[in-house]
Amino acid sequence: MPLVRVHNFSISLDGYGSGEPQSLESPFGHAGQRLHEWMFATSFWDRESGQCGVDAVFAGRHEVGFGAEIMGANKFGPPGWQDDPDWRGWWGEDPPFHTPTYVLTHRPRPPLEMAGGTTFHFLDASPAEALAVAREAAGDLDVRLGGGASVVRDFVAAGLVDHLHLVVVPIVLGRGARLWDGLEALEDTFDIESVSSPSGVIHLTFTRRG
């Protein structure tokens, strides 16, 4: 059975996956790039001069074995992108997904075929409905859940996530999109492991019990 996996989802010590306000200039609000600097320093991001330790090993799992991605509207573009018919995502003409990619939005639009195998499909659907569509597209491969915080939260709360990899970055954001709300007693359904990296971040993995 293919899995639903979340990788490299970075949060602050106080559990925010993004700062605020989010905008075209600041996709992560006042967090800036601080939630993701750990990744930029890895060979996953910079093959020639990045480090190849625990951060890189975790980061690289983002690429392996996926046949589809699901993401929330807030990951696809800045607030208001639905009003811009020309918005094609943050990632240029060759986005790093290379599979069918399902964007959850209450204002769907026709699919966008990009280079490199990525096609964006826009769905107004519940987590379970969206997952059924993505699983169909992914075939024998896994489905990546790409975030943001509210999408991860909703899918986890609905019992739809098998593997969850969080990266706790040692900053306190104080405000933004918080991951943890509504996930009380997550330890009852997941095995939780942590490892501290020399870079200062903490990798947390949640494995759903069989």
Place this chain on the structure above:
Amino acid sequence: MPLVRVHNFSISLDGYGSGEPQSLESPFGHAGQRLHEWMFATSFWDRESGQCGVDAVFAGRHEVGFGAEIMGANKFGPPGWQDDPDWRGWWGEDPPFHTPTYVLTHRPRPPLEMAGGTTFHFLDASPAEALAVAREAAGDLDVRLGGGASVVRDFVAAGLVDHLHLVVVPIVLGRGARLWDGLEALEDTFDIESVSSPSGVIHLTFTRRG
């Protein structure tokens, strides 16, 4: 210069230092003992059969070099203890503080002299005022800040804490007394380090920059 230190302050993944509701029967509310089981398994707690690894080493720092403790009203007793003139704390006649111990409360009462060197003093005072009194009593020794969450938060926000040791326990409480509120950008004034323990908890240390 003596330091102000917090040791062994346990929080859930989502940042709660206690569950709810707190009561005589359940001092930590629905968290039960889960925030502190890591400590019960150490030689700090059980000298003969506890483990002596990283959890024990951190836990033992709670005892070393203190001349006074400050704690909040919610640490001293269950909600409503102020209405019980016979309440003498949770810890029996020989509490584990062995120094003057200052309880912050808006309803002070006369000091309580216990066995083993602990005397409880009751102060209606700001963090800075309480700390001045505690420093005076501690002399050349450090002052321990004992919690709970709101007291740690208030003292950290006021810039009065030098060393902060948090223990992140891999549970999601969902509700209770949250540590992080109002501490945005803590990383600007503290160096932050983390280490994962084989027990599953994560030790976070915050060292105030000089």
